[in-house]
Amino acid sequence: MIVQVLYFSWVREKVGLSKETIDTEAKTVSDLIMELCIKDECYKLAFSNLDVIRVALDQELADQNSSMEAVKEVAFFPPMTGG
Amino acid sequence: MKIVVQLEAFDPGEELDNFKGQLKSSGALVSFSGIVRDIPGGLNRIEIEHYPIMTEKAINKICSEACLRWELEDLMVIHRFGSLKKGELIMMVATAANHRTDAFEAAEFLMDYLKSRAPFWKKEIGSAKASWVVSKAVDEKALSRWETS
Numbered sequence: 001m002i003v004q005v006l007y008f009s010w011v012r013e014k015v016g017l018s019k020e021t022i023d024t025e026a027k028t029v030s031d032l033i034m035e036l037c038i039k040d041e042c043y044k045l046a047f048s049n050l051d052v053i054r055v056a057l058d059q060e061l062a063d064q065n066s067s068m069e070a071v072k073e074v075a076f077f078p079p080m081t082g083g
Numbered sequence: 084m085k086i087v088v089q090l091e092a093f094d095p096g097e098e099l100d101n102f103k104g105q106l107k108s109s110g111a112l113v114s115f116s117g118i119v120r121d122i123p124g125g126l127n128r129i130e131i132e133h134y135p136i137m138t139e140k141a142i143n144k145i146c147s148e149a150c151l152r153w154e155l156e157d158l159m160v161i162h163r164f165g166s167l168k169k170g171e172l173i174m175m176v177a178t179a180a181n182h183r184t185d186a187f188e189a190a191e192f193l194m195d196y197l198k199s200r201a202p203f204w205k206k207e208i209g210s211a212k213a214s215w216v217v218s219k220a221v222d223e224k225a226l227s228r229w230e231t232s
Contacts (some may be wrong), residue, residue, distance in 0.1 A: 008134055009204035010215050039169055059137035061200070075134055075202075079218035082162065082203035083117050083174060 001025070001068070005032075007046070011053065013022065014046035029055050029064045033081035052078050084150075085159040088133065093161055095175055100147050102159050102177050109156045109179035113186040115194055117173040127208045131164040131173065134202035134207075138162075145196040149178070152192065153185040160193065162203065195225045 005022050026032035033050070036043040041070045047053060055062050056075040068074070085102070101179075102122055103112060119129050142160055149158060155178055162174040166182040176193045205216040 006134070008132055008202070009206075012132075033109050056134070056137055056202070059134070061141075075137065077134070077202065077204065078215065079223075080199055080202050081205045081216045081218050082201040083198035 002070060003032075003068070004073045005036075006073065006075040010078055011046050011076050015042050024068070026068050028068060029057070029062065029066050029074070032068060033064065033076075046076075054079055056082065084146060084157060085161075086139070086146060087161045088135075088138050088142070090159070090165045091192055092171060092229055093175070095172055096174060098159070098161060099177060101203070102157065102179070104121055106156055106179050109186075110181050110182065111183035111186040112173065112177065112179045113183070113190040114177040115190055116175045117171050119167050119171050119173055121169055122207050125210045126169050127210055128169075129167050129173075130206040130208065131167065132204045132206070133162075133164045137202045141201045142197070145193060145200060148196075149189045149192050152183075153178075153180060153189040155180050155185060156195070158189065160197070162197065163202070164203065192229055195222075195229065198222050199226060 002021060002023055004019065006019050007017060012018050024032055024035055026035055033047050037047055050064065054077055055064060057066055057071045058073050099114055146158055146160060157179045159177040167173060177190040177192055178186045199218060199222050207214055207216060
């Protein structure tokens with residue numbers, strides 16, 4: 001399954017990318033995070049504290065247990081600071 | 084309903100006049116503006132990053148929810164992104180209703196959700212260092228008072 005993965009804020013800075021295309025077999029967001037962490041050290045650094053990682057699937061807030069089924073775009077970012 | 088996410092600065096007086104000018108029956112208008120504040124050691128600027136498509140979706144959802152919960156004639160949300168200096172307006176919310184309670188509560192609701200559920204991230208760039216603004220537990224807690232069982 002091909003997905004676009006987006007990174008924002010300090011997650012983007014730690015990963016060193018704002019966007020990438022990934023071919024993944026991940027069933028859940030957690031699976032995807034694990035796949036990424038195996039791929040390179042920078043992901044391990046970015047995902048070292050999962051409590052401060054938020055995720056959106058196709059631009060809707062989700063959680064790390066959410067299913068990746070039919071998802072086209074995944075975004076990882078820290079808690080939002082709007083307003 | 085006016086929802087705008089923009090790079091450019093805006094004139095809050097002009098925005099409020101336009102918003103007020105289009106109202107037909109409201110007796111109460113509440114507005115809130117968020118301003119770039121200083122930090123210890125001095126702020127050079129802030130950088131606001133956002134997630135374009137999701138930002139629109141999230142703000143729309145928050146505004147629709149406010150319209151369901153309160154009797155509003157109209158509402159407005161303007162939020163900037165990009166580079167902003169100290170004292171510049173970051174964002175503005177306005178609500179109009181027949182009665183002030185609806186207008187006040189809806190404006191607070193919008194602010195609470197925009198803070199923690201709209202995908203914006205602020206980075207403060209000071210003279211000595213730059214750091215991402217960390218979300219506060221109190222902001223997350225503020226949402227709990229709006230939760231319906």
